[in-house]
Ligand SMILES: [Fe+2]
């Protein structure tokens with residue numbers, strides 16, 4: 001394989017990178033050759049600039065590039081864009097990225113307009129192109145995404161599926177996970193966040209994955225690799241010190257919070273009910289009852305106990321079950337359905353997840 005030339009990886013798709021000697025962190029730009037509306041994917045830094053331009057001009061011409069995809073803001077994929085822009089010299093050149101990336105990317109002094117994927121339904125269907133953009137938030141950047149190109153079913157995956165290592169293979173071997181392990185463990189924030197991204201990716205019908213680092217992954221290796229990635233412990237959970245502190249702070253915040261469903265929770269400390277960050281207003285009596293029920297979550301509380309708790313300053317007041325029934329009815333209208341269950345002949349149970 002001659003790395004001094006562009007290498008075709010799919011119909012009209014080319015690797016246009018260069019081999020960086022003694023660098024475990026190989027960075028790969030790709031070109032989708034599409035006549036006057038060609039696409040440059042993650043063009044790289046100034047380290048590779050001359051070689052990348054030479055390869056593009058060999059297949060096509062810099063002036064034919066109409067789109068540059070930046071999968072996130074890092075210099076190893078975006079630093080050469082201002083120099084690329086000068087050579088491309090087109091008014092209609094568009095930088096395809098996520099709106100969360102623009103406030104950072106603009107610091108490279110990029111002049112072109114942006115095609116913000118989240119403003120265009122995560123798709124580009126123009127000039128005969130069909131590109132689908134799949135967001136992979138926090139993997140490893142807040143606005144990170146991957147690009148799925150039809151008709152070749154090529155996934156340009158940015159940093160995801162990237163590998164690092166002393167030696168470099170153009171195409172991934174069957175033990176590629178071992179080369180990708182360290183990079184993902186260090187760069188992906190946590191296993192659950194990374195799994196969210198992997199689940200969005202695995203439903204795509206992929207022929208080939210072209211990552212920004214490491215090796216190109218062929219179809220037969222894709223599913224086994226994703227399965228191995230899913231089990232990988234990453235990021236903040238890797239180091240014992242961080243991991244223990246994180247788990248401690250999570251359990252502390254859970255102790256203060258009683259989730260009634262995914263969005264509605266009771267804050268024990270504030271004695272307030274919330275829907276996400278918005279407080280659900282309770283009348284004083286409703287608050288007293290909910291405080292009592294929340295203190296005995298998943299345990300029945302009798303109507304008499306509720307009544308006595310409500311009127312503890314009026315010991316001679318006659319018990320009224322109707323008053324409790326109507327109060328519970330009012331509370332039920334403010335919380336998720338079936339959260340307060342009637343225990344026949346006993347009282348009421350606040351059931352939490
Ligand atoms: Fe990165």
Ligand SMILES: [Fe+2]
Pocket residue numbers: 074076077158159212213
């Ligand atoms: Fe990268």
